[in-house]
Amino acid sequence: ALTFLQEGIIxxxxxxxxxxxxIYGGLxxxxxxxxxxxxxxxxxxxxxxxxxxWGLYRMFGDKKYGSPQNALTVWKDHMVSQGFGYKLGTDLPGEKRGFIPNAGVYDKAYRGSWNGLTVISISIGQGEVLSTPLQMANLAATIANRGYFVTPHIVKDVQDAELDSTYRERRYTS
Ligand SMILES: [Zn+2]
Structure with missing residues (x-):
């Protein structure tokens, strides 16, 4: 929804x-x-x-992007900006990155011939999308912060040492 709003799709x-x-044709x-x-x-x-x-269908069919590949790239960049697809960089060990597909994933799977309907499941976080509980919690924090997050961390301070600046900086989403 945030991506559709930001892009002026809705x-x-x-x-x-x-x-x-x-429901769209046989889909x-x-x-x-x-x-x-x-x-x-x-x-x-x-x-x-x-x-x-419907939002994704409308976005991927919007002529301003020129192609579904370009629309997906814009969509993916918004997802990544919100902390998905890569490790957030928490100080807890064993963090997973999740997965946000790029156009290359679908070009390979569908030999370059696909559209918004082909990838419709990503609009509801299904299909190829993978996210971690930490990323979902971080999104909730980002919404509460009205658009930014701080890299999630457990350590608050260490005696005689300054907290790593990574855990003090605001990371603004697109
Ligand atoms: Zn419904």
């Missing part, structure tokens, strides 16, 4: 339909029963899969 008042899911991504159509905030409140599928 406004908070933009409504999308949901008839127990996103169906299921959803539960709720009112329809819904604007953004009720769509978030009801966790409507169809809303985010």
């Amino acid at each position: 406004q908070p008042s933009t409504s999308f339909p949901c008839s127990h899911g996103f 169906r991504v299921g959803c539960h029963g709720h009112g329809s159509p819904l604007p953004l905030i009720p769509a978030i409140a009801t966790s409507c899969n169809a809303y985010f599928c």
Whole structure:
């Protein structure tokens, strides 16, 4: 939703339909029963899969990007800016990076022929997307901070030593 808003693909008042899911031709991504159509905030409140599928469909079909590959690159860069796809750099050992697909992943899988419908599952964090619980918690912190996060860390201070500046800097999202 933040990516769609930032890119001007939707406004908070933009409504999308949901008839127990996103249905397009033979493609169906299921959803539960709720009112329809819904604007953004009720769509978030009801966790409507169809809303985010429509958003991605609209973004990837937007001519301003020139191609689904370019749209995916813009989408991916926003995800990475929000702390996904790479290790956040926490001081806890064993951190995983998760995964945010780039255009090359789909060019290889579909021989260069794919569009927003092909990758629709990424709009709801499924498909090829992998995220860690730490990244999800960090996103919640970023929203609470209104757009930035500080690299998550456990160590608050060490006697006679200054806390690593990495854990004091604000990392602003796009
Ligand atoms: Zn729905």
